[in-house]
Amino acid sequence: MTFVKSISVLDTSIVTQNIGDEIIMDAVYSQLHEVFKDKLFVKIPTHEIIGLSGLSLIRNSQFGIVGGSNILSSAMNKYRQWKITLFQSLFIKQKIILLGVGWRDYQTRPNIVTRLLLKNLLNRNMLHSVRDSYTESKLRNIGFSNIINTSCPTMWNFTPQYCDKIPKTKSDTVVFTLTDYSKNIELDLFLINFLLEHYTNVYFWVQGRGDLNYLNELNVEIDRIKIVPPTLHAYTEFLEFTHCDYIGTRLHGGIRALQKNRRTIIVGIDNRAIEKKKDFNLNVIERKDLKIGLMKLVTEDLPTQIRIPLENINLWKNQFIQNDGNKSVS
Template sequence: MRHLHLIDTSIGSDNVGDEIIMSEIKSHLLPLISDAYVTTSAGHDGLGVYSRDLAGKADLVLLLGTNALRHQYRVGKKYIWYVDRKDISAIEGKVVLFGVGANRDFEKIERRQLAFLQRVLAPNFVHAVRDETGARIVEACGLKSVNTSCPTLWAAPRVKVDPAKRPGAVCFTLTKHKADPLDQQMLDQMLDLYEDVYFWPQQPRDLEYLRTLNNQGRVKVLPPNLSAYDAFLSSTEVDVVGTRLHGSIRGLHHGRRVLAIAIDNRARDIGAEVSLPTLPRSEMHKLAERLNGDLTCELSLPKEKIDLFLDQFKSS
C-alpha cells in the first residue's frame, strides 16, 4: 500500500489564491492515487508532532503548489513552506514538487538553501515547477524538473464569450504587499470604461488597501471567499483584471475575458510561457487599449510535460 503525504499550502493561509491552486491540484492528483493511503499537513505551519511521524512513514511527500521555492535559506523561519530543523529527517529525499513556483527573481542561490533542497527533494522523481525561475532553482540542485506552468491552467477552458467585446462590468484585484501608485491609474481607467466595477479581496489586507485609493466608494466589494467569487463569476458577464494572478485565472474557468497585471516574475513568466493575457504594471497607460481590444486566450500548455509528471503517480 502506497503512503503519500501531502503538504497543503492552503491550510493556515490568509490568501484565497492558495485555495484556488489547491483545488485544481487535487482534481488532477487524487484520481491517480485512489489506491493510496493519503495524509496531510499544513505548509504554512509545518510538520507538527503527529504529521512529522506521518511524513516520516510516507513513501513520498508532495509539496503542493504556490510560490514556495526560494533562493534564500528559510529553515526554522516563518515562510509559505515552513520547515523546522527537526522536520528534515522525516522528509529527507522524499519531497516531490507539484506545481511549485519561485517567489521572486534572484541572481544566486544561497549555499545553505541549495544544500537543504538537495537533501529533501526526491532524487528519482521529475519535479513539476510552474515557471522558469523555479526551474532554475531545481536545476541548480542537479535534479530534473519540467515546467508544466501552473496547475490552475491545466483544465482552464477557452474564453466562452466574444474575446473582442468588452462587457459592461469588470471585477478587479489588488495586492497590498506590492502596492504602487499605478494601481490608482488602473482603478481610474476601469471606472471610466465600465458601468459597474467590482472588487474581490483575495486577502483581507487587499480590501484595506482599496480603502486608501481615490474613488473607491464607487466600487462594489464582493465577499472575500472562493464560493462567493465563483458564484459571481458564473452568473455575471464581467471582465476579470488585476494584480492577483489566480484571481484572474479563476475568471478563465468561468469563461470570462481576463487580463493579469504582471507585478512580479510569476505573471510575467507564466504569461509569456503559455500566452495568458498579461500587461506589465509599468505599462498601465495601455490598459484601456487592451480592455477595448481582443482578449483572446489560446493557452499553449505543455501537455507532454504535464503527462510525464503525472504518470509518475499512476498505480503500477
C-alpha cells in the same frame, strides 16, 4: 490487516490569509484525485512548523507532494514560506515531490542552507513539476536534472478547445483586484479610474487580508464599486453567474476567472505573472505599462491563447500511474 496507501499533501491553504492559496490547492487536489484514485490524502500544513506527528505521517506515506505556490526561494531559512528546517528534513529524506511550485522572486543563487535542504527533501528518482522555466532553471542550476516545467496545476485544463470558449469582446461588467503587499498608488488609482470610466458595473474582490483597507485608502469613487466578499465560494459564485471581465493584480484571482470562462487581463506585479506570460502566453500586462497598453487590451478583441505543456503534464502524471500498473493519462 490491509492499510490504504497514503499520500501526504503539503498544503499551502492551511494557516493562510490569502485565498489564492485555496485556488491553487483546489486545482492540486483535483489533479491528485485523478492520478491517485485509491489513495488516502493526509494534509500537512506548510505555513506553520511541522511537528513530530506531521513528520511521521510524511515519513510513512508513499510520497509527500508539495502543491503549487511560490514556496521556493534562494534563502529558505530566511523567508520561511515553507516552515521546515534542515534538521527536520533529515527525517523525511527524498520523500518530497513537487507539483507546480514556483520561486519566490527573481533572486541570486540559492544559499548553502537552501541547497542542503532541497537535496535532503527532494526525491532524486521521480520527476518534479514546476510552474515556469525560471523555477526550472533555478533548480537545475543547483544540480537537479529531474525537473520539468508543467505550468501551475490551476492552468492544466486550459487547452486550446477550452480557451476558444472564453469571450473575446469586452463586457459591461468588470471585477478587479488589488494587492495590499505590493502597492503602487499612482498606477493602482489609474487602473480603478480607468475601469470606472469604461465599465458600467465595477466589482472588487477581496483576495487578501489587507486588500479592502488598501482600496479604502485610495481616493476613488468608492460608492460606485460593489464588493465581492472575501471567500472563494462567494467569488466563484459571482463568476459563475455574472458575465464579466477580470482585470487585476491578483494572479490567481485571474486564474479563477479563466477557470470560469471569463475574459481575463492580469496585471503583472512580480515574477509569477510575468513568467507565465513568457512561457504560456497568459494575457498579462505589466503594471508599469498600464497607461500605454490597457486601453487596447480592454477595448479591442482579446483572444485567450494559452499554451500549456501537455506533454510535460502527462509525463508527471504518468510516472505514478505507470508505477501502479494502471493506464496512462493523456
